[in-house]
Amino acid sequence: MIPPPEIKKVLEDVIRELGDKYKGPYFEPHMSLIYGDHQMKLREKIASEVKLPANLSFKVKKLVVTPCTNDPKDWIHLAEINLAFGS
Template structure:
């Protein structure tokens, strides 16, 4: 969705687009997962994309409003650990093949705080995952891929920031892009 209000230069400031808030794994985890995504993409002619966890998606707002609320969220959050567990598959385009993520108290609290800040009550239940492949493929093909890449990941990494990303299921994948990074302002208590 890309709706402009007004005319000329001013319309750029008042354009409503769809955004998501992403968590990205740090290096070297990012590179390892990006290689898996790229390998699958080449082998099965699927879209390639950055490895990410969507904390909250399909936010139809002005970019300034998304940035302001994401900064508020970052100010509230403390660094926490994400635990990627096992491969999974669904019969859904954007969740075709993925790695499940443990629903820790910190992750669920971050998601709930984001929903509250953005007044996002329309989304389905939060299903934390990191996609490896987008597309409509048979269960057999996805099981074959899991057999090749392995089912058990058991990857842990610390989350200290998040990104506002121009992306949604209504925006062409080639146009998805990170716009701004927001670092959590509070420190983890020992």
């Protein structure tokens, strides 16, 4: 699930404020509904079939930083950040 535009703007504002201090790649926080190296056609089909309620909400208790490769079995957590406001 791609975050709404207002969340994306906050991320862009933070990166802009960091300026030269931020040396990492661009990233976009999101929630993945499927993992793996799948053909784009299958990914689009699955995404079109997902029906989430318009009023869906959830609390985020932890942010996990993970560089993603093709195989989720190879993923490692670089950092786990507990969020006080998510409790």
